[in-house]
Amino acid sequence: MSGIDLATRVDIQDFYAIEAELLDERRWEEWVDLFGPEVEYTAPIRVTRKSGSPDIVEEIGHFDDTKSSLVFRAKRLRTDVAWAEDPPSHTRRLITNLRIxxxxxxxxxxxxxxxxxxxxxxxMGAYDLIVGERQDTLRRTEEGWLISSRRIIIDQSSMSTKNLGVFL
Incomplete structure (x- = not known):
C-alpha cells in the first residue's frame, strides 16, 4: 500500500477533476495557477524500438515548459495568432488510475x-484521441496542492493529430 490516507487520496482526486474541468472549459489562466513557480512540464517523445531498448527519448519532446512559458502559452490562446486553436478545440479529459x-x-x-x-x-466529425500517463510531483501549500513537476508519457509514437495546441 502507498501509506496515503483516504482524505488525502480524495483531495488529490478532486484536485485532478478540477484541473480537467479548467482545461475543458478553456480556463487556462486558472489552470496555470495550479503549478508552482519551479514547475517542469515535459512530454518526451515515444519511439518504437526493438525489445530491450528504451522507447522514451528524453532529449527532445512535445513540451518542455517552465511556469513562464506555460503562462505565455495560456495567454497566447486568447489571441488571434493561436492558429492551431482557432477555432478552439472541444475537449474532454478523463483522468483515471490514480496512484499516489x-x-x-x-x-x-x-x-x-x-x-x-x-x-x-x-x-467535420473528425476527432483525436490522445492517451498516456502523467507523472506528477505535488506539493502542499497553504492554498492547496501545486504541481511541482509533470512528465507526460504519450502512448502513441506516431500521433494522428495535426498539432498539439492543447495542454495535457
Whole structure:
C-alpha cells in the first residue's frame, strides 16, 4: 500500500477533476495557477524500438515548459495568432488510475494518473484521441496542492493529430 490516507487520496482526486474541468472549459489562466513557480512540464517523445531498448527519448519532446512559458502559452490562446486553436478545440479529459505515494521531500507526493483526451475541431466529425500517463510531483501549500513537476508519457509514437495546441 502507498501509506496515503483516504482524505488525502480524495483531495488529490478532486484536485485532478478540477484541473480537467479548467482545461475543458478553456480556463487556462486558472489552470496555470495550479503549478508552482519551479514547475517542469515535459512530454518526451515515444519511439518504437526493438525489445530491450528504451522507447522514451528524453532529449527532445512535445513540451518542455517552465511556469513562464506555460503562462505565455495560456495567454497566447486568447489571441488571434493561436492558429492551431482557432477555432478552439472541444475537449474532454478523463483522468483515471490514480496512484499516489510519498514524495522525496516532506509535504510532497508522487502521483501517477492515466489520461484520455478526446479532442474535436470544426464540424467535420473528425476527432483525436490522445492517451498516456502523467507523472506528477505535488506539493502542499497553504492554498492547496501545486504541481511541482509533470512528465507526460504519450502512448502513441506516431500521433494522428495535426498539432498539439492543447495542454495535457
Amino acid at each position: 505515494k510519498h514524495g522525496e521531500r516532506e509535504g510532497e507526493l508522487a502521483a501517477r494518473t492515466n489520461f484520455l483526451l478526446y479532442r474535436s475541431r470544426g464540424d
